[in-house]
Amino acid sequence: MKKIVLGVYLDLQKAFDTVNHDILLNKLSNYGIRGTMLCWFRDYLTDRKHYTVIGDNANASTQQSITCGVPQGSVLGPVLFLIYINDMINASPDSKIRLFADDTNVFLFDTDLSKLCEAGNRVLEQISEWLIANRLSVNMQKTNFSIFSPSRKVHDFSKFNIAIKGISVARVTSVKYLGVYIDEDMKWSEHIKHVYNCRLLKSSLEYFIR
DSSP states (O other), X not given: OOOEEEEEEEEBTTGGGGOBHHHHHHHXXXXXXXXXXXXXXXXHHTTOEEOXXXXXXXXXXXXXXXXXXXXXXXXXXXXXXXXXXXXXXXXXXTSEEEEETTEEEEEEEESOHHHHHXXXXXXXXXXXXXXXXXXXXXXXXXXXXXXXXXXXXXXXXXTOOXXXXXXXXXXXXXXXXXXXXXXXXXXXXXXXXXXXXXXXXXXXXXXXXX
């Protein structure tokens, strides 16, 4: 039987900048990185400082200690972040959580719309508890969901509401997922429009450059 699919697209708030060092080091230890190697990672993460420069060094701010986060623009930064969020899938073993860098997506399906809504709220509650435990938060302005339903079947989605800590998640008819625009009707019209506009813009820029 054809099922209704719920796709929730979570955006983590300043994900790379809010990684807790103690939690990360504990996870590294659980993955088998111990002894001298763990000490190396501890030294790499702690006592780091940053400052801002406008123009030349004469306009530099005072140095401030970095108490959380992983270095961006480095090779290790993204790897450490992936290790940090890798166990999020354990927060809700019955759902399909897909992780790609700081993009977190949840997919659920059911033949009953009300049961799908209940499952969506239950999974989001479980993920929310995991995020709190790991000192991460969701950017609600960029978090949304889509519903993919079987063709030729009419559903009333007016009462379909999923929320995170009492804040409703916005529903969108199309979403950019790993560089591809997916619409609820799976017609790919939004993605085709995006590709067309990009090519049109490229042609216009090449014309003016000439």
